[in-house]
Amino acid sequence: MSASLVHKSLQILKSDTVLSQDKKSNEVKKRKKNNKKAGNSTKKITLKQLQQTVEDEKHKLEANLHKLQLLSSRKLDSETAEKVFKRTVKNSKPKEEEIVDTEGTAFTEEDFFKFEQEYFCA
16 A cells, blocks of 8 residues: 555545544534523522512412401301302312112013023923
């Protein structure tokens, strides 16, 4: 083999390895870029927004507690109590009735006996 052929083959191999390294580095860069995008997509919340959500939840809790106290004190009129009761009934799952299937036949024991006499004894 001549020196020029060896030199050319080494250059080809070197260029292939450089290209493969470039591809790998590009893939690594893309992964890092995607990870950064995913990290930035999380919502940042300010202290004021956090305090507002906590306050809203507290007001909801207080409103619900007030409603429960009204229920326990029995100051509700019958119409409102009926609405609450109907609402709870609507949300509950209907009870499945157990179907008892009695296995029966249209023939009596006497019919079976006659059948046996006619076909097996004749």
